[in-house]
Amino acid sequence: MKVTDINSRVNPQFQEKHQRSIYKSLEDKHTTIEDVDIDDPLNAKMILNMGPQHPATHGVLRLVLQLRGETIEKTKLDIGYLHRGVEKIAENKTYQEFMPYTDRMDYLSPYSNNVALCTAVEKIANVEVPDRAHYIRMIGCELARISSHLLWLGTMVMDAGAISFFIWTFREREKIYDIMDQIAGHRFTVSHSRIGGVANDLTSDASAIIKEFIGKFPQELKDWHGLLDRNRIFIDRNENVGVLETDKALDIGATGPVLRASGFAVDQRIIAPYAKYDQVEFEVPTRLEGDNLARYFVRMEEMKESIRIIQQCLDKMPKGPIRSNNAKHAYPSKDEVYYSMEGMIHDFMMTDTGICPPAGAECYHAVESPKGELGYYIQSDGTGHPWRIKINTPSFRNLQVLENILDGEMVADTVVVIGGVDPVMGEADK
Amino acid sequence: MSLELNDTLQTLVDGLTENFSDKLIEVYQSSGDTFVRVEADSILEISKYLKEKQHFVFLCDVFGNDRYTSDERFEVVYNLMNLRTQTRVFIKVRVEEENPTLESVSSVWKAAGWNEREVYDMFGVRFENHPDLRRIFMPEDFEYFPMRKEFPLLGIPGSIELPNTTPDTE
Numbered sequence: 001m002k003v004t005d006i007n008s009r010v011n012p013q014f015q016e017k018h019q020r021s022i023y024k025s026l027e028d029k030h031t032t033i034e035d036v037d038i039d040d041p042l043n044a045k046m047i048l049n050m051g052p053q054h055p056a057t058h059g060v061l062r063l064v065l066q067l068r069g070e071t072i073e074k075t076k077l078d079i080g081y082l083h084r085g086v087e088k089i090a091e092n093k094t095y096q097e098f099m100p101y102t103d104r105m106d107y108l109s110p111y112s113n114n115v116a117l118c119t120a121v122e123k124i125a126n127v128e129v130p131d132r133a134h135y136i137r138m139i140g141c142e143l144a145r146i147s148s149h150l151l152w153l154g155t156m157v158m159d160a161g162a163i164s165f166f167i168w169t170f171r172e173r174e175k176i177y178d179i180m181d182q183i184a185g186h187r188f189t190v191s192h193s194r195i196g197g198v199a200n201d202l203t204s205d206a207s208a209i210i211k212e213f214i215g216k217f218p219q220e221l222k223d224w225h226g227l228l229d230r231n232r233i234f235i236d237r238n239e240n241v242g243v244l245e246t247d248k249a250l251d252i253g254a255t256g257p258v259l260r261a262s263g264f265a266v267d268q269r270i271i272a273p274y275a276k277y278d279q280v281e282f283e284v285p286t287r288l289e290g291d292n293l294a295r296y297f298v299r300m301e302e303m304k305e306s307i308r309i310i311q312q313c314l315d316k317m318p319k320g321p322i323r324s325n326n327a328k329h330a331y332p333s334k335d336e337v338y339y340s341m342e343g344m345i346h347d348f349m350m351t352d353t354g355i356c357p358p359a360g361a362e363c364y365h366a367v368e369s370p371k372g373e374l375g376y377y378i379q380s381d382g383t384g385h386p387w388r389i390k391i392n393t394p395s396f397r398n399l400q401v402l403e404n405i406l407d408g409e410m411v412a413d414t415v416v417v418i419g420g421v422d423p424v425m426g427e428a429d430k
Numbered sequence: 431m432s433l434e435l436n437d438t439l440q441t442l443v444d445g446l447t448e449n450f451s452d453k454l455i456e457v458y459q460s461s462g463d464t465f466v467r468v469e470a471d472s473i474l475e476i477s478k479y480l481k482e483k484q485h486f487v488f489l490c491d492v493f494g495n496d497r498y499t500s501d502e503r504f505e506v507v508y509n510l511m512n513l514r515t516q517t518r519v520f521i522k523v524r525v526e527e528e529n530p531t532l533e534s535v536s537s538v539w540k541a542a543g544w545n546e547r548e549v550y551d552m553f554g555v556r557f558e559n560h561p562d563l564r565r566i567f568m569p570e571d572f573e574y575f576p577m578r579k580e581f582p583l584l585g586i587p588g589s590i591e592l593p594n595t596t597p598d599t600e
Contacts (some may be wrong), residue, residue: 014591014593015569015570015571015591016571017569017570017571018565018569018570018571020570021564021570022564025562025564028561028562079566079567080565080566080567080568080569083567083568085576085577087552087577088576088577088581088583089583092583123461123462124461126461248540250487250488250513251487251539251540251541252540252541253488253489253490253539253540253541253542264513266488266513271516272516272518360460361460361461362460362461362463362465363460363461363462363463364463364509364518364520366490373490375490375491375509377491377493377507377509379495388495388496390491390493390495390507392490392491392493392509396544396548397541397544399544400541400543400544404540429567430567
């Protein structure tokens with residue numbers, strides 16, 4: 001049996017250096033391709049390229065797998081196919097101008113991304129946010145969490161073989177789109193949060209359909225639990241698949257539900273409460289197993305907790321302004337802009353120069369997005385444009401976990417494990 | 431400026447002053463976050479010390495920053511977290527523009543692997559003893575470091591090989 005290296009056998013046609021370096025890094029993991037064994041042709045190693053155009057990779061994720069038979073021996077991930085350089089763009093925009101770009105990062109939960117940027121800018125520029133705006137943001141964030149987890153649930157169960165489930169979760173997502181439409185005026189990329197508050201108040205229609213949704217959604221969740229929790233096929237596909245051991249989870253930098261399914265109750269809403277998360281009661285679901293099934297239970301319970309949080313927010317929400325009244329910190333309301341000269345000048349100044357944090361100030365603020373800790377590091381040079389924005393995205397960190405937990409799995413489980421980690425490439429590639 | 435340090439951070443600063451007095455450059459706070467700047471050549475020792483003795487077991491992020499100054503142009507920031515007391519600290523090192531190199535901390539926290547690749551990809555800071563130092567977002571064929579301040583926002587035409595737009599014709 002002859003053993004040879006990969007690079008001498010491949011002949012890349014496109015971006016040759018890049019392709020060769022990926023195969024080189026696979027070789028550094030001691031990967032080889034063997035020639036076919038004449039006596040047993042099935043006993044051979046092969047390199048499988050999966051993606052970037054593959055329906056099960058949830059975007060443009062590319063995996064290079066070394067297989068022996070059906071077992072994955074080594075994995076390398078290649079990301080960056082959706083790299084748009086948003087951090088570079090941010091350096092050339094004012095803070096408020098950059099906010100709509102954050103919608104396009106984690107496009108499955110745009111509201112959390114808006115809030116993450118706005119809270120970071122508010123922290124560095126010392127902007128006071130009215131209580132009502134905090135509660136509206138929390139409702140938006142929790143709806144975004146449910147929406148994101150619903151997409152994860154639908155696609156992950158579909159990856160495991162149940163197609164109809166996808167339709168049911170999307171029916172619920174559709175309701176959340178309608179709610180977002182009522183709250184923000186957009187269904188998908190909401191851009192509702194503003195520095196210093198939110199764009200507009202909840203209308204009575206919006207409150208009514210949120211109440212209707214949180215009244216009916218727990219029953220749906222219960223039905224899904226009934227279908228999946230004891231489902232033989234689902235459990236066989238997910239139990240002990242893609243295991244991330246508790247002692248490795250921190251070292252490798254997992255975050256969000258992936259980390260919580262491995263036994264660490266790390267949640268930014270508890271560690272460093274932002275908005276009014278210290279005023280509401282909720283649990284942080286954790287599991288110890290660290291496999292795909294544990295991630296399923298963690299996310300399902302998180303949806304239940306989100307409903308609880310929304311309920312409490314609706315009860316506790318005070319009346320009052322929804323945006324800071326300081327013209328140096330936030331946009332004035334449209335009433336002021338249309339009917340007073342000062343309002344118009346302030347509106348113009350906010351658009352032209354924007355908010356200017358003190359020169360040399362630095363800050364880091366993280367929120368708990370549906371995928372995990374989403375942090376913004378901002379360094380200001382005193383102008384309206386940030387000197388540096390670094391976005392610490394959870395999908396990027398969880399994909400690094402994926403590269404390590406895939407080794408030793410079956411090739412048929414690849415798509416289920418990707419589904420369980422729930423990466424969004426728009427966020428991972430920035 | 432006086433510092434407002436909680437117990438964990440006070441222990442951290444005391445520990446660093448005691449063990450690495452010649453490596454510690456400054457400790458400062460901004461917007462409630464604590465930043466500790468240390469000498470670049472000691473980052474690996476200090477990382478080990480922080481993880482083993484101070485329980486900063488969770489590496490949240492590593493990122494670069496282009497200061498655009500003539501000396502010590504690039505800055506690399508390590509975002510660490512102590513999960514026992516849930517305290518965050520930022521360790522900073524600075525490197526020169528000419529041939530910027532740092533010791534990789536991926537032997538201390540495995541999570542640093544991809545983050546350091548990102549810093550290398552975006553700023554060109556090389557990490558020694560990194561297990562797999564390749565570009566992460568841009569292809570290997572790309573010759574520039576896009577997050578450096580002199581890199582134009584619109585990119586450099588022709589710097590990246592794009593797919594053939596008429597694939598059927600040879």
